[in-house]
Amino acid sequence: MKNLMILPGLFLRSLLQNGVDRVSQKKLQDQDFELQAVPSSAGRGFWKMFMLMVGFTFFSASMLAGGTLGQGLSFSHFIVTVLIGNLILGTYTGLLANIAAKSGLSTHLLTRYSFGEKGSYLPSFLLSITQIGWFGVGVMMFSVPVQTVTGWNIWIIIIVSGALMTATAYLGIKALTALSFVAVPAIAILGTISVGSAVNTMGGVNELFAYQPTETLTYAAAIAICLGSFISGGTLTPDFARFAKTKKIAVSTTLIAFFLGNSLMFLFGAVGTIATGKSDISEVMFTQGLILPAIIILGLNIWTTNDNSLYASGLGFSNITKIAKKKLVIVNGLFGTLMAMWLYNNFISWLGFLNMTLPPIGAIIIADYYFCRAKRYAALEHHSFQVVRWQAILAWAIGVLCALFIPGIAPLYSMLGAAVSYVVLAKVFDKPSAQRSSMKEVR
Known part of the structure; x- marks a missing residue:
């Protein structure tokens, strides 16, 4: 009888412990691991990583770069340039993704090995400031055309869009992935339909390939434009690739994202410019009278990039200040939103210079890992870092x-x-x- 009375107690204890374990596991999955390695238990499979990485590469500035290439290259030369550029980008980001998947570390924590613990503050600061700048510029890239079409107050659009973009970055990697599952198919489908319509308007694919620019770009200049459009974002690949369940998933989804997602953005920009004189697919849609789809695709395109930028900036400043990423995302998002108009008018010229300061950071991580440390990093918690x-x-x-x-x-x-x-x-x-x-x- 006594044993029978004990059984309900044991059952209740087991039930409560199971509940605690589930809550703990959910809490673990919700963390962003800003100051530690992502554990294997939090690893993500192919499709989640694929959508996350493609959403990361859906970037409005790449369409603008594609428009520049479209103005200066024949379409066949444009295709060759984009393939070469994305091969270089894919190699660069793929190597970083491999390091991130093996170590589970963000870009900022990886720089501790090569730059030192305090030395890593320099790359973290440069990367974070650049991403906040892009965030503010992105908010305005959405707000200006929407205000032009709707006549709504520009500040209402800025504040609402900035708050929404900040919210997904605050919620973390799960929210970024969920948004990508909605945004990636929508952008790809609506953009392809619009570009297909634009090509038909100019006389079909043969006319597109027959196009000849009035002023031509050299291959060197064209490849530089292709790389420069997303090399700064590519340096932050480990911030997202570290969540991959395996190295194979991390590298494959990164490579596909840059060859598919980035190439699609360039294609939209080039075809739009050749056919209509507009490089942004949303502007092409505006000229086609597709107002609502244009606003949807513009908002989703910028949103998928901006929340990633804000997320990365939070990780960077967390490395410097040791403050939780979530708190820093709110601060960075508030600053980027309130300063959006100023950043759009004054900061964009600085972004070109800042973009030149970021590729060396990723290159040093790659050189340190593959050539100086024989593809081995001691665990973060076991390693004694140099100061600088x-x-x-x-x-x-x-x-x-x-x-x-x-x-x-x-x-x-x-x-x-x-x-x-x-x-x-x-x-x-x-x-x-x-x-x-050892x-x-x-x-």
Whole structure:
């Protein structure tokens, strides 16, 4: 009898413990792991990562770049340029994705190994400031055309759109993924229909391939435009790829995203410019009288990029301040929203310069991991970091100088200059023991 009375108690305890475990697991899944590695239990499968990464590459500025390429290249040359550019981008981001999936670390935490714990504040600051700038510019890129069409108060549009974009970044990776599942198919389908209509209006695909620009771009200049449009965002690939369940999923979804998503944005921009003189697909839709679809595609396109930018900026400032990412996302989102008009009018010229400062960061991470540490990083919690690794700071500066002063494909030269100089400087200044680690490897 006594044993029978104990059984309900054991059952209740087991039920409560199971509930606690489920709550703990849900809490684990909701975390953004801003200051630690993403555990294997929080890994995501192919389709979630695919939608997240494609949504990341659906970027309005890439359409503007595609429009520039469309004005300066024949369509066949445009295709070759985009393939070459995205091959370079895909290689760069794929290597970063592989490191992130193996380590579970964001871009900002990865820089601690190459730049040092305090030295990592420099890349985190540059990446975060650039992303907040893009956030503000993105809010205005949505608000201005909507205000023009609807006549609504511009500040109401800015505040509402900024708040919505901040909300998904605040909610974290689950909200970013959920938005991508809605936005990616909508943008792809509506954009393809609109571009198809524009091509038919100009006389069909044969006329598109027969198009010849009045002023031509060189291949070097065209590839530089292709790379420059998204190289800064590509440097932040680990912030998202770290959630992949396996390295194969991380690398494959990243490569597909840049070849599919980024190429589609370039295609929309180039075809739109050739057919209608408008590079943004939403503007093409406006001219076609498709007002509501244009607003939907414009909003979703910018939203999928802006919430990723804000999310990444939160991770960057969290690395510097050790404040939770969620709190920083609110601060960054509020600043980007209230300063959107100023950023749009004044900051966009600085973004070109800032974009040159970011590729060397990713190149140094790649060089450090693959060439200096034999593809092995000690676990974050087990590693004793240097305060500042000046060889990384100097290599970064060399990469920026290469972008500024070597004519040609500036983003590519900045990456190569930083990577090569870092490997040389690391071999000169690092002790042999610093290149090896007997500690437990990440994951």
